[in-house]
Each structure stands twice: as C-alpha cells, then as structure tokens.
Amino acid sequence: MTTGPASDPPVRARPDDPDRTARRLRARPPLAGVVALAVLAALLGVATRHGTLGMLVVALGGLAVYDALSARAALKRVEVTVANPIDGVAGEPSVHVVQARGIVAPIELVLPVWWDAAVRSSIALRGTGPGTMVIDAPDRGVVTHMVFDLVAPGPLGLTEAARRIRVWLPAPWHVGPAGRAHDPGWPRLRTIPPGESSTVTQGDDLFRGVRPYTRGDPRRSVHWPATAHRGTLMVKERDGIEQVALRVVLELDDGGPDAEAAVERAAWLVEHGLSRGWRVHLVTAEAPPAPAAPLLRPGFPLPPPPPVGPATHTVARAIERVDGARHQLAAVGIGLPAQEPWKGLTRVVTPAGDRWQ
Amino acid sequence: MSTEPAAPPGVPQPAPLRTAASPASQALALMAVLVALVAVAARLGSPMWFAAPATALLLGIVIGLAIDLRRWFAAVPGAAAALTTLVVLSVAWAVAGTSAEVATSYAPVPLVALAVFGADWRWVERLRPTTVASGVVLVVPLIGEGDDTALLPLPFAWSAVAAAALWSLRRDDQRAVPAPVPLDGAAGAPREPGAGRTALAVAASWLAAGIVIALLGLVPLYFEAPVVTGRLGSDGRVITPGPGAVVPGDGDEGGSGGGDRGPGGGGPGDTVGGGTGRDVDGDGIPDRDIDGDGIPDVDLDGDGIPDVDADGDGVPDDPAGATTDPGGSAAGGGSAGAGGGGTTRLVDDREGVRTVLRVLGVAVVGLLVAALVAVGVRALVRAVARRRALAARPWAVRLAERLEDEGARRGRARRRDEPVTGYARALADGVLAHDRLEEVGAALSAALFGPGPPSAPTAEWATRVVDEAVAANPPPSRRARRRRR
Numbered sequence: 139m140t141t142g143p144a145s146d147p148p149v150r151a152r153p154d155d156p157d158r159t160a161r162r163l164r165a166r167p168p169l170a171g172v173v174a175l176a177v178l179a180a181l182l183g184v185a186t187r188h189g190t191l192g193m194l195v196v197a198l199g200g201l202a203v204y205d206a207l208s209a210r211a212a213l214k215r216v217e218v219t220v221a222n223p224i225d226g227v228a229g230e231p232s233v234h235v236v237q238a239r240g241i242v243a244p245i246e247l248v249l250p251v252w253w254d255a256a257v258r259s260s261i262a263l264r265g266t267g268p269g270t271m272v273i274d275a276p277d278r279g280v281v282t283h284m285v286f287d288l289v290a291p292g293p294l295g296l297t298e299a300a301r302r303i304r305v306w307l308p309a310p311w312h313v314g315p316a317g318r319a320h321d322p323g324w325p326r327l328r329t330i331p332p333g334e335s336s337t338v339t340q341g342d343d344l345f346r347g348v349r350p351y352t353r354g355d356p357r358r359s360v361h362w363p364a365t366a367h368r369g370t371l372m373v374k375e376r377d378g379i380e381q382v383a384l385r386v387v388l389e390l391d392d393g394g395p396d397a398e399a400a401v402e403r404a405a406w407l408v409e410h411g412l413s414r415g416w417r418v419h420l421v422t423a424e425a426p427p428a429p430a431a432p433l434l435r436p437g438f439p440l441p442p443p444p445p446v447g448p449a450t451h452t453v454a455r456a457i458e459r460v461d462g463a464r465h466q467l468a469a470v471g472i473g474l475p476a477q478e479p480w481k482g483l484t485r486v487v488t489p490a491g492d493r494w495q
Numbered sequence: 496m497s498t499e500p501a502a503p504p505g506v507p508q509p510a511p512l513r514t515a516a517s518p519a520s521q522a523l524a525l526m527a528v529l530v531a532l533v534a535v536a537a538r539l540g541s542p543m544w545f546a547a548p549a550t551a552l553l554l555g556i557v558i559g560l561a562i563d564l565r566r567w568f569a570a571v572p573g574a575a576a577a578l579t580t581l582v583v584l585s586v587a588w589a590v591a592g593t594s595a596e597v598a599t600s601y602a603p604v605p606l607v608a609l610a611v612f613g614a615d616w617r618w619v620e621r622l623r624p625t626t627v628a629s630g631v632v633l634v635v636p637l638i639g640e641g642d643d644t645a646l647l648p649l650p651f652a653w654s655a656v657a658a659a660a661l662w663s664l665r666r667d668d669q670r671a672v673p674a675p676v677p678l679d680g681a682a683g684a685p686r687e688p689g690a691g692r693t694a695l696a697v698a699a700s701w702l703a704a705g706i707v708i709a710l711l712g713l714v715p716l717y718f719e720a721p722v723v724t725g726r727l728g729s730d731g732r733v734i735t736p737g738p739g740a741v742v743p744g745d746g747d748e749g750g751s752g753g754g755d756r757g758p759g760g761g762g763p764g765d766t767v768g769g770g771t772g773r774d775v776d777g778d779g780i781p782d783r784d785i786d787g788d789g790i791p792d793v794d795l796d797g798d799g800i801p802d803v804d805a806d807g808d809g810v811p812d813d814p815a816g817a818t819t820d821p822g823g824s825a826a827g828g829g830s831a832g833a834g835g836g837g838t839t840r841l842v843d844d845r846e847g848v849r850t851v852l853r854v855l856g857v858a859v860v861g862l863l864v865a866a867l868v869a870v871g872v873r874a875l876v877r878a879v880a881r882r883r884a885l886a887a888r889p890w891a892v893r894l895a896e897r898l899e900d901e902g903a904r905r906g907r908a909r910r911r912d913e914p915v916t917g918y919a920r921a922l923a924d925g926v927l928a929h930d931r932l933e934e935v936g937a938a939l940s941a942a943l944f945g946p947g948p949p950s951a952p953t954a955e956w957a958t959r960v961v962d963e964a965v966a967a968n969p970p971p972s973r974r975a976r977r978r979r980r
Contacts, residue, residue: 167623168623168624168627168661171623171624171627171628172627175627175628175630175631175634178631178634179630179634179637182634182637182638183638185638186638188637188638190637190646190647190649190650191634191637191638191650193647193650193651194630194633194634194637194650194653194654197650197651197654198630198654201654201658231506233505235678236675244669246672247507248507249507257509258509258510259507259508259509260507260508260509260510260672261505261506261507261508261672261673261674261675262669262672262673262674263674263675264669264674265677267677267678268675268677268678269505269674269675269676269677269678270505270675270676270678271505271506271507271675271676272505272506272507273507291665291668291669292665293662293665294658294661294662294665295623295661295662295664295665295668296661
C-alpha cells in the first residue's frame with residue numbers, strides 16, 4: 139500500500155493524551171463499490187417505486203455503518219508496548235518484543251513511512267501475548283520512542299479506523315552507525331604498557347619464534363643459530379606485553395551526510411582496532427536525545443529526523459566491544475571533544491577529513 | 496507479486512498486491528453471485544436463467560482452480576478477459592450469422608465469457624469487487640414489473656451472503672499480514688483471559704446487526720405502503736392503493752345500487768388523486784384506477800371495498816363472494832363501463848408487510864440458529880482440540896494433575912511450594928491413604944524432572960496405584976463437606 143504526501147493539515151494529539159491521536163475512520167476501496175451500488179439502487183428505487191430496492195439500500199447502509207462502528211470500537215482500548223534492544227546498527231534489522239492489550243479484533247501495527255520512503259509496512263496483532271517483530275533500525279541516533287499507526291479494519295473490510303500512537307521505549311535504543319571501511323594510511327603503530335605503568339616502553343620483550351627474513355627486517359633481528367641450521371637467513375619474532383593503542387577522536391562541526399560519513403569511518407576504525415586486539419579509546423562529544431516530534435495524522439508520513447543537536451559533554455571511553463562503540467557513537471552531537479594526553483596513536487576524524495596525531 | 500509463499504513471521508511487510516483467497520471466501524463469493532442469479536431467474540420466470548450462467552461460472556471456477564492460470568490472470572483480470580471474450584465471440588457470432596444459412600444461438604457467447612470470468616477466482620482483490628458487483632445483477636431484476644413478493648427476501652439474502660463473503664475475504668487479507676512470533680513458541684498467538692467470549696460476542700453482534708438491518712429494511716416499505724392513506728373496509732381489511740387506487744368513502748353511499756358506469760357516466764367530475772378523476776359510483780370519492788387499465792375501479796356492492804374482477808371477464812366481482820355479473824343478482828349489479836375491462840384489484844396493504852415480517856422472522860431465526868450452530872461448532876472444535884492437547888501431554892503431567900484434582904476434591908489441595916513427592920506423601924498419609932502412593936510421587940518426580948522418561952510399565956503401575964487409591968478413598972459428599980464446614 140502506498141502513501142503519498144498528504145496536503146491535509148496534521149491532526150494534533152489528544153489534549154488529554156499527547157501520545158496518541160484521536161481515532162479516524164477511513165474508507166477502503168470496497169466501500170466505494172458498496173456506496174455506488176446503494177446509490178444505484180436508491181435511484182432506481184425512487185424512479186420505479188420498488189420497495190425491495192429500498193430494503194437493499196438500507197441493508198447496504200446498515201452493513202457500512204456496522205463495519206465502521208466495529209472498526210472504531212476495535213481501537214478503543216488497545217495499548218501497545220514495545221521492548222527494544224539496547225543497541226542497534228542503522229538500517230539493520232533489530233528484534234523487538236511487542237505486546238498489545240485490549241485487543242478485541244485483529245489490528246495492524248503499521249510502521250509509518252518516512253519522507254524518503256513510499257511504502258508502509260505492517261504487522262498484525264492478533265493476540266495479547268508478547269511476540270517478537272523485526273524492525274529495521276532508523277538512522278543513527280538515540281531512539282527514546284517509536285511512532286506507529288494502529289489500523290483496525292472493519293469486519294467487512296469496508297472501512298478502517300486508524301490512530302497514531304507514540305510508544306516510549308523502556309530504555310533508549312542507541313542506533314549506531316555501520317562501519318565504513320577505508321584506508322587511513324596506517325603509520326607505525328605505538329604501544330602502551332598495560333595498566334597504569336608507563337615505564338615499559340618496548341613491545342618486544344617476549345620471544346615468539348623465528349621466520350624467514352623478509353626485506354625490511356632489521357639486521358639485529360637476525361637469529362644466527364637458526365640461520366646456520368636452516369642455511370638461510372632467519373629472523374626473530376618478538377612479542378610484547380604492551381598493547382597497540384589507538385585513540386579515535388570524532389569532531390563534528392556540523393551535521394549532514396559528511397558528518398555521518400565521519401561517524402561511520404570512526405566506527406570502522408574502532409572495529410578494526412578491536413579486531414586486532416588493540417587497546418582502543420573513543421572520544422566523542424555527546425548530545426542529548428532529540429525531543430519528541432508532534433504526532434501527525436495517521437497515515438501521514440513522519441517528519442524527517444531532527445538534525446544532530448549540539449553536544450553538551452565529552453565522553454572518552456575504553457572500548458572493549460564493538461557494541462560499546464556503536465552505543466557511544468549513536469549519541470554523538472555537534473561539538474569538539476576535549477582530549478586528554480595519550481601515548482598511543484590518535485586518529486582525529488572530522489567531516490572535512492581525517493588526520494593522525 | 497503474490498503472497499504465496501507467505502511473508503516471514505515477525506517481519507513487517509508492505510501490503511501484497513494479491514492475496515490468495517481461502518476456499519470459504521471463494522464459495523461465499525460464488526454464493527453471492529448465485530443469489531443474484533436467482534433474482535434474475537425469479538424475475539424472468541425461467542430456471543434456465545439461473546442454471547445456465549451458474550453452470551458456466553462454476554465450470555470456469557473449477558477450471559481456474561484446477562489449472563494454475565495465475566500467470567495469465569496476474570496480468571489481465573478475469574473481468575477484462577471476459578469482456579474481451581464477449582466482444583470477440585460476439586463479432587464471430589455476427590460474422591457466422593451473416594454467412595451461415597442456419598442461425599446460431601447467441602446464448603453460448605455470454606456463457607463462455609462468464610466461464611472465463613470465473614476462471615479468475617483465486618485472489619481476494621478479484622473476489623471482493625466481484626462480490627460487490629454482483630449486487631448490480633441483483634438490482635436489475637428488482638426493478639422489473641411483476642409480483643415482487645418472491646423477490647422480497649433476496650436483498651436480505653444477498654446482503655447476508657455478500658457480507659459473509661466480504662468478512663471472509665477480509666480475514667484472508669488479515670492472514671496475509673505477518674504476525675509477531677510468540678515468545679512462548681506457541682503455534683497461535685496467546686489469548687488474554689476472557690478472550691474465549693469473543694466468538695460469542697462476534698456472533699451476537701452479527702445477529703444484532705442483522706436484526707437491526709432487517710428492521711430498518713421495513714422503513715422504506717412503510718413509506719411506500721399506503722396504509723397511512725388507506726381506510727379500513729367493512730371487513731376490516733385495509734384497502735391498498737397502488738398508483739391510482741380507489742379510496743372508498745366512509746359510508747356506502749352510492750354503493751348499493753350505484754352500479755358501475757362507463758366513462759362519462761354520471762359521477763361528479765372529481766379530479767383529485769392520480770386516478771381517472773371521476774366518481775363513477777357516486778360515493779363522493781374520486782374513483783381511481785388500480786390496475787391502470789384506464790377504467791375506474793369502483794365499489795359495486797357498497798361494502799367499501801373496490802370490487803375485483805377475478806375471473807377476468809371484465810366484470811368486477813365482489814370480494815365477499817357475490818359476483819356482480821351483468822344481470823347478476825348482486826345489488827346494483829351494473830355492467831362494467833365502456834371497454835368492459837374494468838379490473839379492480841383489492842390488495843391488503845399489510846399483506847406485504849406481513850410477508851416481509853414472515854421472511855424476516857425466518858431470517859432472524861435462521862441467523863440465530865446459524866449463530867448458535869457456529870458457536871456450538873466452534874466450542875466443540877475447541878473442546879476436541881483441548882482434549883487432544885491434554886491427551887498429548889506426558890503421562891506424568893496428567894497423573895500429577897489428576898493427583899492434585901483428587902486431593903483437592905478431598906480437601907487437601909497442593910500448596911504452591913509443595914513438591915510432588917511431599918504432596919504424594921501427604922495424600923498417602925491422609926485423604927488418599929495407600930501404602931504405595933508415596934512411591935508414585937517419587938516416580939512422578941523422576942518422570943517430570945529426571946533425565947529421561949520412565950518405562951511404560953512404571954507409568955502403568957503408577958496409574959493403577961492412583962486408581963486404587965481413588966477407589967479406596969471416595970470423595971466426601973457435598974453434605975459431608977457442608978457439615979464439615
């Protein structure tokens with residue numbers, strides 16, 4: 139079913155309940171046929187004075203009224219709750235638990251279309267028990283509530299009642315970006331000692347093994363006994379108890395596609411570092427979640443998501459899992475984060491371009 | 496394009512372009528069309544007008560369902576294909592008619608088109624407009640001339656069948672929408688407490704809606720009925736008008752011996768009403784022509800009721816039985832006027848209403864019976880399903896529940912925190928005294944929570960022990976329980 143942009147003025151939420159609109163009745167295509175048939179019967183009945191046609195008109199009218207009243211009554215006491223995951227990735231499917239109360243007839247939970255989408259998707263709520271549904275995560279951000287259209291078709295499908303509701307999530311849903319792979323031009327990696335000590339500076343205190351020499355290996359790493367044994371140059375491989383350290387600093391001076399691309403690059407850097415076992419710090423400036431937009435008429439496309447708001451505080455965390463990075467990146471706002479001293483590599487990611495520090 | 500296969504559960508989907516209709520929906524849509532065809536046949540007075548199109552349509556449906564023609568009808572709707580078929584065959588028939596010496600019947604042409612139309616009987620999106628459009632087929636015979644009594648029930652019958660078809664089609668639509676995956680893994684969505692009454696509520700609401708619609712249907716009949724303008728005749732019946740009907744006067748003035756006279760006879764030249772505008776019988780009321788034959792219908796015998804020409808001899812008869820033939824014995828037996836065809840129709844105005852009420856009564860009773868049957872069948876199906884589900888559970892669960900039931904009947908219910916072994920021990924020492932019942936508790940505990948099910952002989956033995964314990968300790972009678980309280 140497609141929904142185009144409507145020109146009607148939006149309907150405000152009910153004064154006593156800002157999280158849901160009043161119920162609206164809408165005609166479905168079969169109603170046009172029924173009305174046309176009733177009009178035809180009425181005209182012919184008047185012209186020919188046949189009472190049986192009047193009975194048909196009344197019967198059709200009664201069916202339409204019954205259908206409309208039933209559809210309207212079906213939405214009267216429906217309450218919907220949604221339990222969400224804590225984290226998600228923009229555009230990727232995410233499992234939610236949905237539960238409806240007060241259902242007397244099957245209703246449809248419709249995901250309203252966004253401005254850039256033309257097709258609305260729906261899922262049928264037939265019972266009152268909890269069930270899982272899969273929803274594609276929206277754009278990056280912190281989602282505190284979701285907006286749905288509840289649609290109750292009449293028993294005959296002639297009409298449908300609709301209402302828009304805002305469902306507050308039990309916990310904010312941090313929708314992070316998907317990583318954007320790129321070549322940052324890796325410099326020589328730096329390591330930092332574990333813990334709080336800074337006296338150990340090298341990462342070659344553990345002997346790991348030998349391997350054939352390759353061009354570029356330092357001469358002092360040649361392992362002469364192995365070379366004599368194998369008859370070819372062999373070099374030592376060492377490992378350290380230090381970790382390669384990478385700090386990713388995300389600086390957004392403005393919103394827009396470039397800023398989102400910068401966030402995705404930062405996400406990829408963090409993922410890349412974690413996949414190699416590096417110690418990764420992520421420094422961002424966070425903004426509070428956007429306030430709830432007013433509810434519009436059921437079926438009306440949702441307004442575009444609000445632009446990224448100004449950051450209010452700096453967050454610097456050691457990232458141990460990718461989910462943690464997404465969780466943090468979901469709340470990034472516009473602003474420059476404060477940086478602490480860091481002995482490892484620092485990658486500053488900005489919409490205009492990235493640089494190593 | 497189609498919903499077959501169904502959408503994955505739990506994933507919101509856009510509305511499909513086409514939804515497969517269930518067999519029930521297909522049957523109900525067909526019934527709506529058939530009811531409309533019944534109206535056509537009833538109006539035209541020939542069962543062939545029902546049998547031939549119904550057979551053609553049914554044949555097309557069977558062919559369409561037997562052979563997968565979805566690929567064709569996905570692009571071209573059955574209605575368009577039928578229309579095309581009709582045009583092509585009509586042209587062919589016309590060409591053949593001009594060239595052939597023997598005239599061929601045109602009847603097969605629309606029947607073939609109807610069969611083509613019926614072949615597209617698979618999708619909800621096609622059956623829904625078909626159901627509604629069949630009302631047009633119903634309307635056409637309703638406006639025809641003739642006796643409408645036989646057609647009175649058809650609008651309601653068609654409305655009921657069409658409503659059922661639309662309801663079923665809407666359910667098919669709803670089924671195509673994916674639902675959340677229940678968290679408890681149950682096959683169907685869980686129901687909230689008290690939801691079992693929904694079926695009864697739905698049936699009751701349908702019944703109430705049917706009654707309301709049926710009663711509302713009387714309104715236009717009353718508007719059309721001339722009861723408000725007619726008067727009671729001497730025999731207490733209401734004289735019904737029709738266009739140009741006679742409304743007799745209060746008394747019988749001019750009745751006895753008034754005699755019917757032809758046009759131009761000596762009556763006041765009334766011009767009131769839609770009849771002939773004359774008062775032939777001189778009763779002070781303008782005579783009206785009920786049957787529209789141009790001859791005023793009058794009351795010969797002065798009983799306040801226009802006389803009817805039952806035998807069609809052009810002489811009005813007395814409805815009470817005294818025929819007023821020319822030269823007959825009836826008082827004032829004058830002859831019919833010029834033209835001699837002065838047919839007078841006497842209709843009891845309330846007869847139509849009574850007919851409708853009778854039909855409605857039957858319909859309401861039928862609806863009630865149907866609703867009760869539906870609810871009963873639904874309850875029976877659920878009871879059977881529940882019994883099967885209960886029987887399908889492990890024997891240990893069933894036996895533990897039985898033990899709890901028997902204990903509760905004897906005044907020793909199982910506590911929420913009481914293990915089955917302790918409960919069996921308590922029963923064995925109390926209300927279900929048996930020396931092996933404690934071992935049954937241990938066997939039940941092992942069966943319920945152990946690594947594997949016990950052997951069949953163990954289950955049989957445990958069941959036998961419980962049977963013995965129950966037989967040896969009958970539950971107290973109601974009086975005993977009351978006395979104990």
